[in-house]
Amino acid sequence: MSHLDSVDQKPWIVIKLGGSSLQEDNIVRQIAKDVKKLSDLDYKLLIIHGGGPAINEALSEKKITWEFIEGQRKTTSEMMIVIENTLVGTVNRKIQKIFSQEGIPVVGLSGSDLEMLLCEPQNESLGLVGLVKKVSSEVIKVLVQGSKLRVIPLVAPIGVDEKGERYNINADMAAMNLAVDLKAQHLVYMTDQPGIWDQNKQLIKEIESLALYQLTETHVVQGGMLVKVRAVIQALRNNVQEVDIIDARTEGNLFSLVHENKSVGTRCYRN
Ligand SMILES: Nc1ncnc2c1ncn2[C@@H]1O[C@H](COP(=O)(O)OP(=O)(O)OP(=O)(O)O)[C@@H](O)[C@H]1O
Numbered sequence: 001m002s003h004l005d006s007v008d009q010k011p012w013i014v015i016k017l018g019g020s021s022l023q024e025d026n027i028v029r030q031i032a033k034d035v036k037k038l039s040d041l042d043y044k045l046l047i048i049h050g051g052g053p054a055i056n057e058a059l060s061e062k063k064i065t066w067e068f069i070e071g072q073r074k075t076t077s078e079m080m081i082v083i084e085n086t087l088v089g090t091v092n093r094k095i096q097k098i099f100s101q102e103g104i105p106v107v108g109l110s111g112s113d114l115e116m117l118l119c120e121p122q123n124e125s126l127g128l129v130g131l132v133k134k135v136s137s138e139v140i141k142v143l144v145q146g147s148k149l150r151v152i153p154l155v156a157p158i159g160v161d162e163k164g165e166r167y168n169i170n171a172d173m174a175a176m177n178l179a180v181d182l183k184a185q186h187l188v189y190m191t192d193q194p195g196i197w198d199q200n201k202q203l204i205k206e207i208e209s210l211a212l213y214q215l216t217e218t219h220v221v222q223g224g225m226l227v228k229v230r231a232v233i234q235a236l237r238n239n240v241q242e243v244d245i246i247d248a249r250t251e252g253n254l255f256s257l258v259h260e261n262k263s264v265g266t267r268c269y270r271n
């Protein structure tokens, strides 16, 4: 079977790279090595990244202050320019450089390209934080399924509305939106923790949607993990079969999970 036929038959796997892990080149390089192994085995991959820490640095440099409301950064127009420049211009390019050095033909994209992530304001109090109302994954399918090059799309979580206005979208939500649209079988969140902690700070190895919801209600998950868990619940509800939250810092985690089906963090299932 040719590479293209083989890829065509594979289900999509969407991988979200968390911001804090991206600050360290050696972690990105470790992840790239796993991605390369999976890509060589014809897995059909889409990667989306965050960039919280890089955005914090860029905003601080410009002396712009910010506040988080339930894990989402309230976004003004002034901040939006910095956020877009940082995610698309700095973080995306940096990952692309390291992945290319590892021999991966990665194509950097912004969610605003071709209205891939079409948004509306999530709510007035959050300013330019976008809620995705429509996903157009055509460009991704063309890139991946139409080329023999084993192209991997790398998406920065920027949204756009019909007027071209840019939005700050939470990368965890954007990963969920893309996974749902692509009918992905597997969504993997790579973060700076071994997975989700329970109330005793013990790693939860397996959990179902309802129990995940209870973690949000009881405030066991907070901040960035709160948004992530909400995205996980939505992904499961919309037929993504398996969602895992794993440690980006541990070498080989991604490959063990995807190819060897080993549970390496928190495995989330639908009830
Ligand atoms: N119950 C919990 N289990 C694990 N982490 C938790 C929990 N409650 C809160 N957190 C926090 O959530 C953080 C992970 O979310 P965060 O948004 O910081 O990372 P990310 O989504 O991987 O990166 P980015 O947002 O930059 O893409 C952890 O570092 C931890 O401090």
Ligand SMILES: [Mg+2]
Pocket: 050, 052, 172, 224, 225
């Ligand atoms: Mg986050």
